[in-house]
Every structure is written in structure tokens, then in C-alpha cells.
Amino acid sequence: MNLDDDLAAWAAAVRLPDADADAIFRRIIATPTGPAVAASPAVTPRLKPSWWRGYNAGFAVRMVASTRLAA
Amino acid sequence: MEPEAEFRRLYEAHRVAVHAYFAGRTGDRQLAADLMQEVFLRAWQHFDQVTGLPEDGRRGWLFTVARNLSIDAARRQRTADGTQRALEADPVVRASGSAAPASTAVLAAERATVVAAAIATLPEQQRVTLSMAAAGDLSSAEIGAALGVPAGTVRYRLSEARRTLAEALGDYDDQQEEQQ
Numbered sequence: 001m002n003l004d005d006d007l008a009a010w011a012a013a014v015r016l017p018d019a020d021a022d023a024i025f026r027r028i029i030a031t032p033t034g035p036a037v038a039a040s041p042a043v044t045p046r047l048k049p050s051w052w053r054g055y056n057a058g059f060a061v062r063m064v065a066s067t068r069l070a071a
Numbered sequence: 072m073e074p075e076a077e078f079r080r081l082y083e084a085h086r087v088a089v090h091a092y093f094a095g096r097t098g099d100r101q102l103a104a105d106l107m108q109e110v111f112l113r114a115w116q117h118f119d120q121v122t123g124l125p126e127d128g129r130r131g132w133l134f135t136v137a138r139n140l141s142i143d144a145a146r147r148q149r150t151a152d153g154t155q156r157a158l159e160a161d162p163v164v165r166a167s168g169s170a171a172p173a174s175t176a177v178l179a180a181e182r183a184t185v186v187a188a189a190i191a192t193l194p195e196q197q198r199v200t201l202s203m204a205a206a207g208d209l210s211s212a213e214i215g216a217a218l219g220v221p222a223g224t225v226r227y228r229l230s231e232a233r234r235t236l237a238e239a240l241g242d243y244d245d246q247q248e249e250q251q
Contacts, residue, residue: 015087
């Protein structure tokens with residue numbers, strides 16, 4: 001047996017079996033921090049534009065009213 | 072290409088080399104697998120960044136993470152010492168000096184143990200380089216790019232490692248002949 005054969009035998013014993021490597025791959029892609037999650041749009045509740053118009057109008061009225069001197 | 076399929080391609084292209092690197096650093100196949108998983112988990116978490124790189128850049132990214140992880144792992148435990156202690160405690164190694172008759176299978180296992188023990192005692196740079204070449208199937212240029220050293224340095228380390236191993240196996244063969 002020459003050195004190359006010895007090294008090849010050693011390498012075969014060191015290498016990770018394909019089944020183990022596949023299990024690791026599955027564990028990685030099952031993590032919730034992968035690109036699919038990162039790329040997904042953030043879901044945030046949105047208010048209708050009409051609500052914002054009403055809110056802004058009411059806010060302006062209250063601001064103006066607060067600057068009036070008391071009678 | 073779907074992210075998962077693209078990541079599978081990246082994983083299959085580099086997992087053997089990354090594992091061989093860690094096997095050389097730690098001397099422990101399972102610990103090497105854990106560290107390899109950590110490297111690819113980070114690649115998965117930074118998928119867009121990694122896949123935006125050219126092929127050489129991807130390997131460079133993976134081995135930069137691998138080197139940083141192995142430094143952290145080395146701080147936590149000195150696995151080379153542990154491996155050496157385990158080898159010394161291994162009954163196969165202790166039996167290697169006995170003159171009991173041995174079958175071909177036992178002799179092969181004994182020889183494999185001698186090879187593993189000799190590799191474990193190599194200087195770390197030689198051990199990592201040898202592991203990446205033998206178990207990772209990387210060329211000198213690829214190893215050099217991954218480790219950030221010239222290919223000539225890789226070839227020198229490989230040559231030194233092989234010389235040391237050849238001496239260790241030569242001593243073992245001489246012992247075997249004396250016993251016969």
C-alpha cells in the first residue's frame with residue numbers, strides 16, 4: 001500500500017456521508033431566517049386614505065381652535 | 072432559479088471542501104460537520120449577498136466565514152489535544168505494539184490508525200492543507216485561494232506533510248517486518 005492509497009483511505013473515513021450532508025442541508029433551509037422570509041414583504045395593517053383625510057382635517061381644526069383666546 | 076435550488080447548487084459545490092477544511096483544523100469529523108453547517112447557515116441567511124458574487128468570490132466568502140468560525144472554535148476547545156488523547160487511549164493504537172498475529176483486516180485498520188495519528192501530529196497548516204487536498208479534492212491553486220496563501224506555499228506544505236507521513240509509515244512498516 002503506498003502513501004496515496006493510505007491518504008485516500010483516510011480521506012474516505014474523514015468525508016461526511018452524503019446522507020449526513022443532506023440532513024444538514026434540510027436543517028439549514030428549514031430555518032426561518034432564510035432568504036424566502038427575508039424577501040417577503042412586511043405585512044403591516046394599513047389605514048384607508050379616507051381615514052387619514054378625516055384625521056388630518058380634525059387635527060387641523062383642533063390646532064386652530066387651540067390657538068384662539070378664551071372669550 | 073429558485074433560492075432553494077440555487078442554494079443547493081452552492082452547497083453541493085463547496086460542502087466537501089469546507090468540511091475537509093474543518094476536519095483538518097479540528098481533527099473531528101462530527102465537529103467539522105457542525106462547523107460546516109454553521110458556515111452554510113450563514114450563507115443561507117446572506118443568500119442574496121453570496122449569490123451575487125462570482126464563483127471564486129463565493130468560495131472566498133465561505134472560507135472567510137470558515138476561518139473566523141474555526142478561530143472561535145479553537146478558543147473554545149483544543150481539539151487537537153483531545154484527538155491526541157483519544158488516539159492514545161484507543162485500544163487499537165495501544166495494541167499496535169503487540170506481537171499477536173493479526174488478520175489482513177486488523178492490519179489495515181491498524182495502518183489506518185497509524186496514518187490518522189501521523190496526520191493528527193502534523194503542524195496545523197500542513198494538516199489543513201493536506202485535508203483540503205486529500206478529502207476536499209481541491210487543487211493547490213484552489214486551496215491557496217481559500218486560505219489566502221500562494222499556491223507554491225500550498226505545494227510546499229503538502230510536500231512536507233507527505234514526507235512526515237512517509238517517515239511515520241516507514242517506521243511502522245519496519246516494525247511490522249521485525250515482528251514477522
